[in-house]
Amino acid sequence: MPNKMSEIILTLREIQLRLLELQRKYQCSNDNFRSNPDIRSRVSDEDEFEWEAYLAHADALQEREEALHRNYLSHGVSMSNEVEDKSQVAALLAA
Secondary structure, eight states: OOOOOOOOOOHHHHHHHHHHHHHHTOOOOOOHHHHOOHHHHHHHHHHHHHHHHHHHHHHHHHHHHHHHHHHHHOOOHHHHHOOOOOHHHHHHHOO
């Protein structure tokens, strides 16, 4: 019976910590890992697979976080333009 892959949900912080562990283990940055074939040749196949996966996930989560932040800011800016009176702003914040 084949081994089933388990799904693990990691936060951006957890991914960053795992990437940091790999950076320390191989004494190189993520950019060096991505671009330097000599460094990649020193990395075990399993670590290389994990490193690539963590980098891809970190990039995707970072893009999502930035999109959420932009969306949040755009709603905050449009709301502040609609509300003219400071007392209205205070009432909205207190709600």
